[in-house]
Amino acid sequence: MQPAQHTALNLAEIITAIGSFLPRSSIVACLQLNSSFHSLLAPFIYNHLKLFSRRNVAKLPTTQTLVRYAHLVHDLSINSFVSLAYLTAGYRNLRSISFSSHKGNQAAQLGTDDEILDALLQLLQDNPGLKGWTLDDPWPQIPAVVWKAVAESTTELDVLCLYNTIVSDEARPWFLKACRKTRQLVLQNVTIQGSESSNNFTGHTDTPSFSPQSVQFNNVSGLPMLDQLEFLSRCLHLQDVFWEPVSHDIRQQLQQATEQEVMSMREEIRRFFQRTTWPRLKYVTLRKYGDYSDSSLASILMIEILNHILESIQAGRLEQLVCMGSVLGTAGLRSLSRQFSNLSILTARGCAAISSPVVQQLLESCPQLTTIDVTELHIRDIRRGGPWVCTRMVVLHLSFNLWLEKDDVGWRDFACSPLADTDQDELETTRFIQDQHCVFDQLSRLTALEYLDVQVFPLRFNGVARSGGSDMLHYGELDFRTSHGLEMLSTLKKLRCLNFSGTFQRLQREDVEMMVAQWPLLYCLSGRLTSDEGLDTSLGGYLDEHDIERGLLE
Template structure:
């Protein structure tokens, strides 16, 4: 037995052990094995993954014995009608992922698999979570219909109570969809299932286009009579369901706590049958009574792929329709965040916990960032453009002492009453000393944020929009414009950041020395990663990176965020 490596089941293991054990010891061994089997089997089968290779998944006979123990079932690049029909009764979650659309690892016809899925839905009333990632074969209209809660009430006379409960509880609470193609005949029931889900995530979903005029899905959904039930809704790249219809859908989410919607028309091949939403459209759909319970709003698009931008007036209107002091998270990218939006956001500062803004101007956003940091005691995450030392000096002390993630560029030029453009300052001693004092002041302010886990002062870079910070950095290629992480400039004041795990900065002709890195390794006990360039010379950079690796700190090349 010691020289063979066989996959043995418990009966065979016991038979072989029994040849070496006396009776009493064998009885004790049997009792121990039974206890282990009783305890471990439910844990083993509670979450089951079925994969392509036959030797890595249980046999049909073994699974049939323990199917009642399975709660979360996952098919990974494999689908089988036989396995679906083994008799699952206690499923609460099903996950189907099939990265390659091929019938090579499909057991059973499309019809047999769809019938098996229908049986799964009907026999597992607790099955409320569906995660579908490029499922193959495509789900039929009957399956989508069963996933919706739009059902007729069961007959009362002579009906079994358990059967009534099963019928009433059908539907889907959590629907997570990635890379889904919906057939034309399944389109309506697919949308109904999406509307009835309490948690909905849509990433890269498209409809197969059929001949003739498009169906009036809005009329079928009857959103006024049966509004969407979503509490948490994320829509990213929804092809074939135009933006106005998406906006109509979102405007009926009266129970929503979290809404995430990419910039309209973001995607490879958006299909638009109506014009993109204007301020007038938003005023029609989004009103003060639209999202009374909303806590989180994410309008983050896909970087580099936005095809339209909401104006400052549009963002201002959306924020203006939210109740005061209720929004905890706000994320915006791909649209304009200007003074009108900033004025509306100020109504939420007392409860804001997560704020992520695309850079939209140095001075305009700098004043807002300073006001956020001096007015948001609950703030945990702040990612934005720039904050100037001038606004920091003129502002109040920061109150966001629980901040865990901070990603802002520090503007040192403003501390000398105006930026320096096209001026040789490399050997200006007075200028040098002034900015050395500015750096020490910034490090002193940062040292008060003792809960920081990630600090990022790298130069933000976005490849779209009116302002590109990459081009701006070329104008200010001076070591005095950026925050240098050196001990003479106050780096040692960051010794209070005992929880800091990740540190990022841009190079911008920055001069970092080995003693500075040694100080970081010795005085920042939680530091695990530094993303930066330590020297413009590649050889010197590699030497210092190797030094950090010896200290247990990984290094990532990162110049812009």
């Protein structure tokens, strides 16, 4: 009796579903089986087409192949070269174009500048459904006629991204029109030529709002800070903002500004925020250009801007705040406290306002926290505070400060009376282990933790710098030995990476074995394991046997 023929592979839906799980090489092999497989699986190869430098000619499709499958291409990306043949293959269904050629790669350019620009213009005209336009250091530079086509080709863009790009004075109005109609706008290292006022950016229009829901202004030259702020104030549907208000050229302007000009600028900032609401804003990244003192004009403006932004967000709406450096003031800190219920990501290393008591308050008050990167948490604040409630924490970057200071209970002036005998050493070591247990007890609650970075605090002992001493003294850093409570962290079953960079531990074989046993997903251990070079090599070999990477960070 002949077995019944299985007909599942005759169903197009089954073939397509299987193809979605196959690697590219397997799909290519399947294309050659029969015409049915070929027609069903070819879109997986050509829907998202990435063409890289001509130095990799063997991996580029031939022109004939590209012409044959051009109708399948939805997302076209040409990187590090430009070729007239690849631009004129006959695309009709493009949704996005990503174009980077770089002036330094002109030797790889096939076609004159005018031919390339004509081909780009034709490409835009042939694909009226285009929703994405990305440029990265394009050459030849994109002229006004192409920007006009981008601005007028569709009623709304999904994505407009520019990196390392110059927009000419002639192209400026069309470029700015395109900015106003896109949902996601990214301008990074962009120079906008021309000296006209912000009316060019916001447009001579009574339109109450612009389309962007996500905006990134990172080192944008030729567009004053108030012009950028005016634009943002019109984005009433804004959900995500990444902003560098004080870019290089704006910082230079501030250095030459008069006191009256500065006061006028601050009044303008307040005026914009008084009439601005972002009911959907959830993600805020504020970046400062270069280093400057907290008392500088640039720093003062950054503090005011972030304070106003946080005040403009509805309570409990903010999910992510990134503000590296000292750009958060007292008013902003009060506004941040209104967001504790929903705050998920906080990156504020070096932000003076996020002091140790604030860090403890965050850990005990933000149940949704998954990532935190801040400067310091002192043992006194851990002891005074409550239990940490952020049990969803995945990434923790934090320097634990276990040094007692003058007003702390148990502090002694070891500068005048150094540890000179065994009893004093034992007393101080006992206190240190108790404090460490307090830290480990809080860490043990973070059962979802995958990355733990406990960077060392500067070497000092009760305010006194130390360069050596008893082996029993640990200079205020966490000690990951079994004798010091390592087993308390056995609850961290999802831990994948432990980083004690800038320090060295005093680990023995039993300590490393416990780490491997109680953290089954551990793949990376960064930092010095021990001061004994021979033992360190032996422990490193043991970690290699268990496929755990070593990161030797000083």
